Amino acid sequence: MYSGVPTVKRTAVYVYQTPVRIWHWVNALSITVLAISGYLIAHPLPSLPGEASDHYLMGTIRFFHFVAAYTFMVGFLFRIYWAFVGNSYSHQLFTLPFWRRRFWSELLHELRWYAFLEKEPRKYVGHNPLAHLFMVIIITVGGLVMIVTGMALYSEQTGLGSWQDELFGWVIPMVGQSQDVRMWHHWGMWVLVIFVMLHVYTAIREDIMSRQSLISTMVSGWRMFKDDRP
Amino acid sequence: MATTETFYEVMRRQGITRRSFLKFCSLTATALGLEPVFASRIAQAMETKPRTPVLWLHGLECTCCSESFIRSAHPLVSDVVLSMISLDYDDTIMVSAGHQAEAILEDVRTKYKGNYILAVEGNPPLNQDGMSCIIGGRPFVEQLKEVAADCKAVISWGSCASWGCVQAAHPNPTQATPVHKVITDKPIIKVPGCPPIAEVMTGVITYMLTFDRIPELDRQGRPKMFYGQRIHDKCYRRPHFDAGQFVEDWDDEGARKGYCLYKMGCKGPTTYNACSTVRWNNGVSFPIQSGHGCIGCSEDGFWDKGSFYHHVTNTHGFGIEANADKVGIAAAGTVGAAITAHAAASAIQRIKQRSGEHHEENDKA
Ligand code: HEM
Numbered sequence A: 001m002y003s004g005v006p007t008v009k010r011t012a013v014y015v016y017q018t019p020v021r022i023w024h025w026v027n028a029l030s031i032t033v034l035a036i037s038g039y040l041i042a043h044p045l046p047s048l049p050g051e052a053s054d055h056y057l058m059g060t061i062r063f064f065h066f067v068a069a070y071t072f073m074v075g076f077l078f079r080i081y082w083a084f085v086g087n088s089y090s091h092q093l094f095t096l097p098f099w100r101r102r103f104w105s106e107l108l109h110e111l112r113w114y115a116f117l118e119k120e121p122r123k124y125v126g127h128n129p130l131a132h133l134f135m136v137i138i139i140t141v142g143g144l145v146m147i148v149t150g151m152a153l154y155s156e157q158t159g160l161g162s163w164q165d166e167l168f169g170w171v172i173p174m175v176g177q178s179q180d181v182r183m184w185h186h187w188g189m190w191v192l193v194i195f196v197m198l199h200v201y202t203a204i205r206e207d208i209m210s211r212q213s214l215i216s217t218m219v220s221g222w223r224m225f226k227d228d229r230p
Numbered sequence B: 001m002a003t004t005e006t007f008y009e010v011m012r013r014q015g016i017t018r019r020s021f022l023k024f025c026s027l028t029a030t031a032l033g034l035e036p037v038f039a040s041r042i043a044q045a046m047e048t049k050p051r052t053p054v055l056w057l058h059g060l061e062c063t064c065c066s067e068s069f070i071r072s073a074h075p076l077v078s079d080v081v082l083s084m085i086s087l088d089y090d091d092t093i094m095v096s097a098g099h100q101a102e103a104i105l106e107d108v109r110t111k112y113k114g115n116y117i118l119a120v121e122g123n124p125p126l127n128q129d130g131m132s133c134i135i136g137g138r139p140f141v142e143q144l145k146e147v148a149a150d151c152k153a154v155i156s157w158g159s160c161a162s163w164g165c166v167q168a169a170h171p172n173p174t175q176a177t178p179v180h181k182v183i184t185d186k187p188i189i190k191v192p193g194c195p196p197i198a199e200v201m202t203g204v205i206t207y208m209l210t211f212d213r214i215p216e217l218d219r220q221g222r223p224k225m226f227y228g229q230r231i232h233d234k235c236y237r238r239p240h241f242d243a244g245q246f247v248e249d250w251d252d253e254g255a256r257k258g259y260c261l262y263k264m265g266c267k268g269p270t271t272y273n274a275c276s277t278v279r280w281n282n283g284v285s286f287p288i289q290s291g292h293g294c295i296g297c298s299e300d301g302f303w304d305k306g307s308f309y310h311h312v313t314n315t316h317g318f319g320i321e322a323n324a325d326k327v328g329i330a331a332a333g334t335v336g337a338a339i340t341a342h343a344a345a346s347a348i349q350r351i352k353q354r355s356g357e358h359h360e361e362n363d364k365a
């Protein structure tokens, strides 16, 4: 029987500083808006009746996409800045300990844990190696691809000579032509959607199953450990 | 001597009156979007400058560019421009033939070395030693390289010369190759389209002949004045796009009302050309005005990009062809199912572990 006296001591480490936490939730929201509005740009809602001057539906959807896009991009730049000035966990998103053997052995361990081959997960103050790998590939590299292709598409409407064109216009001939840029941007959406599905699932699962807190960590910044074993 | 003859003199010799000549100058200034004062500058240039010869070569092509060109909106324009260029070499419409015609090429090359313009319609096939296109008994690619060696600049007419077009479609057995990949040491002006619009063609060539310089080009080498914007940017159906009013079926109410053709696969949003402003056949209409989406005929690779009737087209890469939405939806479904199964398995394991722990605790107690 439980006696009411805690049998395990809980330790806590401050991992995600406030700006990182705010960035996380703003970023999550903007990616959600981008994916939904982006899908609706590729597959517009059923046609509306009446006069063109009565509606501005497609215009509004595109406007949401662009507002979320600028939020995403400013956030991305800010997150890079914070990797320089923030705590040691803040640059995980942009660095992979590729040459450290321990990273790969822990990655294998984490994979075995998800495959029900390990009885107990390890404890990590920052990201677990599997999450770390995905975050760098999908959020950092993938996010950059979405920004570059998205800005190239955006430069088509701001026109030749605009700053968007000066900075990103070269992407179009590099990729092929405008249609190719659109299609790669479109593929990118699916990659992000699948990442988010896995990310949210694993965040909830590990919050329950692992030996540490996750969701509350992204809310309060503190990583709680459920036991004191190594 | 021929070298000192001016454009104006050539035109007069061709029976064009001074009045028509001046009209032509103001029409050209307007077509190029220049201020009215430029009309007199064009006139002056043509009266004083020695005529620049144009050689017009034909490779692997369907002659739609020539067909378009000779139908320039104002008959005067085609008359004048043709009189400026057909004097030299254009194997489809010139008078001379055979050895006599081939001799003209040699003649212009030596007499106007470094000073003539080479216009290319079609492209050279490179496989089988270029045998898939033979001109005057020799592979076209040889003729092209020789004539290009001494020219001032090259105009790539149409999507064939600019990008390759349908004869370069996958798997491209003859290896039809756009001009800029064969001629790499000359300025190249791409005037893509299948065919390009007549007024665009005459506009580009007149600009080059009268101002003696190349029009401002974009990154892909197309004149900005005609290819600076997409069909979608100036389409008269754009208000329906912004409103969210689409044709969903070829015979629905939206089609009758002239709604936007985006859902029917219109490639206007990804196509750079002047159709939505200059239009076709003396400005009568253009595809979208006739109720059909743009197929992107002036874009690189348009012939290999999949359906003309879908917005999300197949992607080729890494040796496979796939549709982003089909793959995306299937992948998201699979991952969703896997997550559900994994969650269930996790829950079962946890229950098992929990009961195990309880037993242990009970045993200890
Ligand atoms: C569009 C949706 C989302 C995206 C793109 C996203 C992205 C990210 C990224 C990039 C990080 C790393 C943060 C850093 O190191 O700076 C992260 C961490 C995290 N996210 Fe999300 N996230 C999303 C939604 C969610 C949701 C809905 C939850 C909650 C269920 C969640 C929970 C977490 C947690 C718990 C962490 C910390 C992981 C750890 O402790 O190692 N995220 N997320």
Ligand code: HEM
Pocket: A031, A034, A035, A037, A038, A039, A041, A042, A062, A065, A066, A069, A070, A072, A073, A143, A146, A147, A149, A150, A151, A153, A154, A155, A182, A183, A185, A186, A188, A189, A192, B269, B311, B312
């Ligand atoms: C990171 C998440 C993003 C996602 C998931 C996303 C998704 C999409 C999708 C699915 C489309 C439709 C493509 C098609 O027509 O098939 C689209 C279009 C577009 N996106 Fe994004 N996008 C993202 C970020 C961005 C960014 C950062 C920009 C930068 C400005 C951007 C600008 C655009 C533009 C300009 C279009 C074309 C809209 C039009 O012409 O109507 N996107 N996006």
Ligand code: SF4
Pocket: B231, B232, B233, B235, B236, B237, B238, B239, B241, B259, B260, B261, B262, B266, B267, B268, B269, B288, B293, B294
């Ligand atoms: S018809 Fe085509 S070019 Fe015109 S607004 Fe619609 S999508 Fe754009």
Ligand code: SF4
Pocket: B193, B194, B231, B271, B272, B273, B275, B286, B287, B288, B293, B294, B295, B296, B297, B298
């Ligand atoms: S509307 Fe599109 S497909 Fe039609 S001629 Fe113009 S560029 Fe080519």
